[in-house]
Amino acid sequence: MKISDIVKPLELESLTEDFKDREIRGAYVSDLLSDVMANARSGDVWITLQTHINVIAVATLKALPAVIITNNRRPDDETIKKANEEGVALFKTNLTTFETAGRLYQILKAG
């Protein structure tokens, strides 16, 4: 499963100019960055409401290929800039976290 495979089904809007179409191994859902640092696994897509620039630092640290910000929240420009610099694929979606995670779960289990 690649990042590009989930863009349509999860109704993702790409915020980074272009992204490396990396392999997805699983996903992690959390709004506590400390929890993500402790428990996300490399290759996970991270689904969150948080939009702070630290999100990108944590994603880089944990080798998470993509971050999806849910509920139509828009991160500020600093966060997007950092994502571009670090090569983290950053997306937003109008879907709720529940809907996003649910759809992704089905895709990953089927794929």
Add this chain to the structure above:
Amino acid sequence: MTPPKIIRKAREKGLQIIAITDHNSAENIPAFNALKYEDIKVFAGMEITTSEEVHVLALFEDYEEIKPLQEIVYETLEGAEFDDRLGYQLVVNEKEEILSFVKRPLIGATKLNVFEIVKLIHRYNGLAIASHIDKEVFSIISQLGFIPEDIIFDGLEVSVYTDINEAEKRFGNLKAPLIRSSDSHHLHEIGRAYTEFFINAPSLEEIRKALRGEDGRRVL
């Protein structure tokens, strides 16, 4: 937790400076001003919930100084009107009489992020302390993983659950000085943790100097 009872308890515990820091509100500060006592300095404060759900303590010399920030926080609080089934958000006077019920959702978060909140606290000449950084929720570290470099806290608070030596080990490398305080939500919790300062007078300016280690003032 009424103003006279808080003062009495603080006195009993030998505290000389306390801060009143209701969640997202400073409306209970005037009651303390109306009480007659000279042995305890009360800072006007708030524990503000940022958009990331980071708790930040805002400390000011007095009520007049915190008022503008109080207004901004009230205007930017998100959430539905407070429901009395959750309890009561009271404003009381010095005689323990109820003046009003706050209907704004004080348990919610402001739309402003932690960077913006800290900047506002400093604009109005207050001190910004990161609340209970040792806790697993509502702390800058739990919510954001680590303290962003562009956010300048005047101090970092650890809770009663972490002793100061352990705190030094865990957080001593962070840029701002550590303090330990009680985060009292009930009378019996007052004084369960405290910080000693070497200062010349019980004022916010002196505390600021102590946190910065200026003019011989320091955190003991």
